[in-house]
Amino acid sequence: MEFVQNVPFFSIMISMFSGIISSVLPGKAARRLNTAAVSLIGLMSAWLLAYMVRVGGSYTFMMGHFPAPWGNEIRAGALEAAMALVFCIIMLLSLLGGRKKLVEEVELSKHNIYYILTDLMLSSLLALIYTNDLFTAYVFVEINTISACGLIMIRQNGRTIEAAVRYMIMSLLGSGLLLMGICMLYDLTGHLLMSNIKESVQHIVATGTYRIPMMITIGLMTVGLAIKSALFPFHSWLPDAYGYSTVSSAAILSSLVSKGYIFLLLKIFYRVIGFPVIRGSGIVNVLFVFGLMGMIFGSVSAIMEKDVRRMIAFSSVAQIGYIYMGFGLGTTPGVVASIFHILAHASTKSLLFISAIGLTDVSNGSRSFFDLTGAAYRNKIAGVGFTVGSLSMVGIPMFAGFVSKLLFAEAAVQTGPRRMLPAMVVLAVSTVLNAIYFLKTVLRIYTPEKRSVIEAKGFSSITVGKQKLYTATIVLFVILNLVLGMFSEPIIRILQTGLANFA
Amino acid sequence: MIGTNFVANYGEEIAMILFGIGFANLLLQKNLIKKIIGLNIMDTAVYLFLAEKGYISGRAAPIVVNGVQSVEAYINPIPSGLVLTGIVVSVSVSALMLSLTVRLYKRYHTLDLDEISSRLKKEGL
Numbered sequence: 001m002e003f004v005q006n007v008p009f010f011s012i013m014i015s016m017f018s019g020i021i022s023s024v025l026p027g028k029a030a031r032r033l034n035t036a037a038v039s040l041i042g043l044m045s046a047w048l049l050a051y052m053v054r055v056g057g058s059y060t061f062m063m064g065h066f067p068a069p070w071g072n073e074i075r076a077g078a079l080e081a082a083m084a085l086v087f088c089i090i091m092l093l094s095l096l097g098g099r100k101k102l103v104e105e106v107e108l109s110k111h112n113i114y115y116i117l118t119d120l121m122l123s124s125l126l127a128l129i130y131t132n133d134l135f136t137a138y139v140f141v142e143i144n145t146i147s148a149c150g151l152i153m154i155r156q157n158g159r160t161i162e163a164a165v166r167y168m169i170m171s172l173l174g175s176g177l178l179l180m181g182i183c184m185l186y187d188l189t190g191h192l193l194m195s196n197i198k199e200s201v202q203h204i205v206a207t208g209t210y211r212i213p214m215m216i217t218i219g220l221m222t223v224g225l226a227i228k229s230a231l232f233p234f235h236s237w238l239p240d241a242y243g244y245s246t247v248s249s250a251a252i253l254s255s256l257v258s259k260g261y262i263f264l265l266l267k268i269f270y271r272v273i274g275f276p277v278i279r280g281s282g283i284v285n286v287l288f289v290f291g292l293m294g295m296i297f298g299s300v301s302a303i304m305e306k307d308v309r310r311m312i313a314f315s316s317v318a319q320i321g322y323i324y325m326g327f328g329l330g331t332t333p334g335v336v337a338s339i340f341h342i343l344a345h346a347s348t349k350s351l352l353f354i355s356a357i358g359l360t361d362v363s364n365g366s367r368s369f370f371d372l373t374g375a376a377y378r379n380k381i382a383g384v385g386f387t388v389g390s391l392s393m394v395g396i397p398m399f400a401g402f403v404s405k406l407l408f409a410e411a412a413v414q415t416g417p418r419r420m421l422p423a424m425v426v427l428a429v430s431t432v433l434n435a436i437y438f439l440k441t442v443l444r445i446y447t448p449e450k451r452s453v454i455e456a457k458g459f460s461s462i463t464v465g466k467q468k469l470y471t472a473t474i475v476l477f478v479i480l481n482l483v484l485g486m487f488s489e490p491i492i493r494i495l496q497t498g499l500a501n502f503a
Numbered sequence: 504m505i506g507t508n509f510v511a512n513y514g515e516e517i518a519m520i521l522f523g524i525g526f527a528n529l530l531l532q533k534n535l536i537k538k539i540i541g542l543n544i545m546d547t548a549v550y551l552f553l554a555e556k557g558y559i560s561g562r563a564a565p566i567v568v569n570g571v572q573s574v575e576a577y578i579n580p581i582p583s584g585l586v587l588t589g590i591v592v593s594v595s596v597s598a599l600m601l602s603l604t605v606r607l608y609k610r611y612h613t614l615d616l617d618e619i620s621s622r623l624k625k626e627g628l
Contacts, residue, residue, distance in 0.1 A: 135585060142592045146599055153603070158610055158623055165603050165616065169538060172596060173529055176545045179589065180522060183549055187556045192581070 005059060007048040008076045008130040011041040011084065012123050019119030027111025031099075034115040035092065038122060042088030049081035053494060058501040060132060060195075069196055073132035075271075079339070079498025080129050082491075083263060086343050087125055089480060090255050090350050091118065097354035097473035098248030101361075105155045105246045117150040121252065125260045134182050134272060135192050137264055141178065141228070145171045148257045151249040152241050163240035170227055170237045177224030184217045185272070194271045198503075205277055218273060218281050225265040226287070229258040231324055232294030235317045239305075242313035247357040250309070254316045254353065255346035262323055262342060266335070269327070270503045279330045288328025288419065292426045294321025299433035307367045308360065311437060312352050315393060318430060319345045325423060326408060329415050332499065337407035339495050344392070344400035344484055351477040352389035358382025358470065359445060362460050369441070371457065374449035378461035383445055385474040390438035392481050395431055400484035405431065407492070514555035521548035535604045535614045539597060546593040550586045557582030 018037040022030035052058070058077030065071070095118065106114060124144040131137050145168070153164040186192060188210055189200035204210050227234040242250045269278045278284060298317030305311040319341070326338030362378040363371045376383025392399035405427065412423035449459075464471050484491065509516075525548055528541025557579040565580035604614065611619050 135588065139588060139592060142596065146595065149599060149603075153606075158607075158619075158626065161603060161606050161610070162616075162619055162623055165535070165600075165607065168596075168600055168603065169529060172542055172600075173526065176522075176526060176529070176542075176549070179546075179549050180552070183553050183556070183585070186582075186585075 002051070004048055004051045005061060005076070007044045008074045008080070008084075008126070009061060009063070011044055012074075012126045012130065014041055015119050015123035015126060019116045019123065022112050022116045022119060025112055027108060027115070030112035030115040034095070034119055037119065038088055038092045038095070041122070041126070042085060042092065045081050045084040045088055048076065049078060049085055049494075052076070052078040052081050052498075056497065056501070068193065069191065072136060073193055074130045075132040075194075076130055077498055077501045078494050079502050082494055082498060083129050083342075084126055086346065087129070087256055087259075088122070090346050091122055091252060093473050093477055093480075094248050094251035094255070094350045094354065096469060097350075097477075098246060098251065098357065099469065100467070101247045101357055107156075110154060113150070114154050117147045117154070118248075118252070121147040121151065121257070125256060128260045128264050132194050132271075133192055134185070134194060134197065134268075137267075138175070138179055138182055141175055141261070141264065144257060144260055145175065145228070148253055151253060152245045154249065155244070155246045157244070159240060159244040163237065163244055166237040167241045170230075170234060174224045174227035174234075177220045177227070179224075181217050181220030181224060184213060184220065188213055188217065194267065197272050198274055201273055201277060214277075215281055218278065218283050221268055222265065222283050222287070225261045225268070226290070226324070229261040229265070230317060230320055231287075232290050232297060232317060232321055235294070235298070235320075238317060239301075239310045239313040242316065242353075243307065243310040247353055250313075251350035251353040254313065255350040258316075258320060259342050259346055262320075262338075266327075266339070267502075269335075270499070274503070275332075275335075284328050284330040286328075287324045288330075288423075291321045291323070291325030291328050292422060294318060295325060295426050295430040296321075296433070299430055299437070303433060303437045305437075306369050308356050308369060308372060308441065309353070309367050311369075311441070312349070312356060315352075315434070315437070316345075316349060318434070319349070319393075322404070322408065322430075325426075326411065329411050329419055329423065331411060331415050332496075333407070333411035333414055336492065336495055336499060337404060337411045339499065340407055340488070340492060341404035343491075344404040347400055347477065347480045347484060348389050348392045351385055351474070351481065352393070354470075354477065355382045355385030355389060355474060358462075358467075358474075359386060362462055364458050364460070369444065371459075372441070372445050373447050374445065374454075375459075376445040377448060378454075378459060381464050381467070381471045381474050385477060386445065387442050388478045388481060390442050392485070394435045394438050398482065398485050400481050400488075403485055403488040403492075515552055518548045518552035518555060521545075521551065524548075533615050533617055535600075535607070535616055538616075539600050539604070542600065543593065543597060546589065550589055553582040553586050553589075 014037050018033050022033055061074040063072040124140040127140040149164050149168050152167060153160045189197045191197045191200060230238045242254050269275055295318050298314055298321055302311045302314035305314055323338045323341050326334045358379045359372055359375040359382050360367050363375050392401035395402045395405040408427060412420050522545055525541045525545025529538050532538045559578045562578045565577040
């Protein structure tokens with residue numbers, strides 16, 4: 001065994017132990033430890049990714065000296081390593097970009113708690129990415145939920161506590177269904193390791209027994225994870241949770257937390273049940289319909305919103321709809337498009353949240369749409385960031401969002417007429433709706449405001465030189481977006497081969 | 504249509520009914536404490552289901568006593584292990600929910616989540 005194959009285990013352990021150590025450190029040291037841990041894990045994931053691309057395939061890693069049907073396992077391939085790498089980059093940049101705001105909004109004594117929560121969040125995300133054991137996945141889903149709840153309510157006001165309660169309720173409904181599904185699957189197959197479950201499931205399907213319990217199990221797990229990742233009818237908690245928490249939390253929640261659950265769902269589809277069985281069960285039709293509805297209704301809600309943070313939050317509902325629509329196509333190109341959109345949306349949405357906070361800060365903290373007039377002149381780099389994010393979300397070439405839209409359209413064309421027509425129509429309508437609210441905001445922030453109004457409302461302005469860290473963060477986010485958008489072909493190839501080795 | 508195992512599997516059926524009751528309470532109750540009670544009923548129903556599935560009638564708990572090591576003597580230990588893990592998770596989640604409820608009650612002096620939401624809208628924060 002090569003040494004690099006230890007990376008998944010080390011990444012999970014480093015993030016978890018840095019969380020534990022942070023509990024006795026002061027805020028500043030906890031922050032440094034967190035930055036070091038996230039960067040180290042990112043570098044190690046890049047190393048693993050390079051190795052997996054060179055070697056191909058995937059490997060399993062035994063946890064504790066018990067062989068396959070009994071022990072716990074980690075499994076890694078190119079897809080998992082790529083996910084871990086992008087998640088680390090986005091988490092690091094989100095924390096850097098929101099650092100100043102965190103100091104303003106959160107009491108100093110709670111800073112180390114914040115970094116404990118982010119460390120735990122990262123470890124649970126990595127565990128969801130790498131684990132090969134279904135019950136371990138459930139436990140880390142709950143750790144993820146608890147730390148996400150903490151990230152929402154670290155900024156103490158009535159709104160965030162209420163948002164955290166609503167988030168917890170929806171999440172607990174989802175994890176209850178997921179747990180029930182996992183238990184039923186265990187009873188049907190007698191295994192908890194994903195690869196072993198798949199063998200048994202294929203045996204069960206081949207013999208034609210337990211058809212209804214299998215359907216119910218698939219339904220419970222899918223609906224549970226769909227609730228947790230805020231698919232359209234279950235998104236009521238989302239705007240408050242993303243809109244009022246501190247900005248790093250909002251960026252991490254929107255771009256990483258829901259994606260972790262979606263990745264687990266992908267794992268259940270491919271590695272636990274097997275995609276042909278999923279396609280035969282008809283659950284993809286349900287995901288397809290709700291994905292399409294989310295794409296429309298999320299955008300409509302965003303258009304009606306007057307608060308810029310809540311507008312970006314509602315846009316997440318639409319983008320989660322895109323991802324589920326890709327799953328709902330029921331083909332491998334559709335799923336590849338969804339995975340690329342996970343990366344594209346994660347990098348774009350965190351950029352939008354981070355740059356929106358720069359714009360609202362120079363508008364006297366007002367998040368109302370009308371107060372943002374000319375904000376891009378008062379904080380130039382935030383304006384650039386917001387414009388790049390908006391163009392990417394709308395799907396302008398060169399940016400990440402364009403590639404994922406292209407992939408969705410290609411995948412839809414290949415699926416046959418019954419799904420192609422609704423998918424293409426809704427994709428077009430949703431793009432227009434995206435353009436309405438994002439470009440409206442971009443035009444608004446680049447419309448010069450009268451000097452008298454600026455003085456009357458007490459708006460400030462900030463130069464690039466005074467916010468070096470923030471500027472660097474935005475620049476890195478823009479570069480990440482451009483890399484995803486312009487060098488998409490090798491990335492897509494890695495995702496395709498990774499997905500082929502994933503099952 | 505009632506299958507042949509309907510009466511024999513009464514434990515699993517009760518677990519499912521309890522799961523439904525708990526789920527509905529967590530989703531539909533306005534009162535936060537009642538929601539948390541619903542959560543606990545839901546989780547406990549899953550544990551009942553697991554325990555019921557892991558039990559093999561006529562066998563003992565998987566603790567080796569008097570040197571009996573035959574597999575035939577004991578029930579399946581894995582569901583019991585899962586129940587323990589699940590209990591740990593649900594205890595921590597309930598504690599978190601209760602602490603959030605305390606926070607909200609201290610601020611708004613009510614346990615009604617809809618009432619709290621409407622007051623927040625009025626505050627316009």
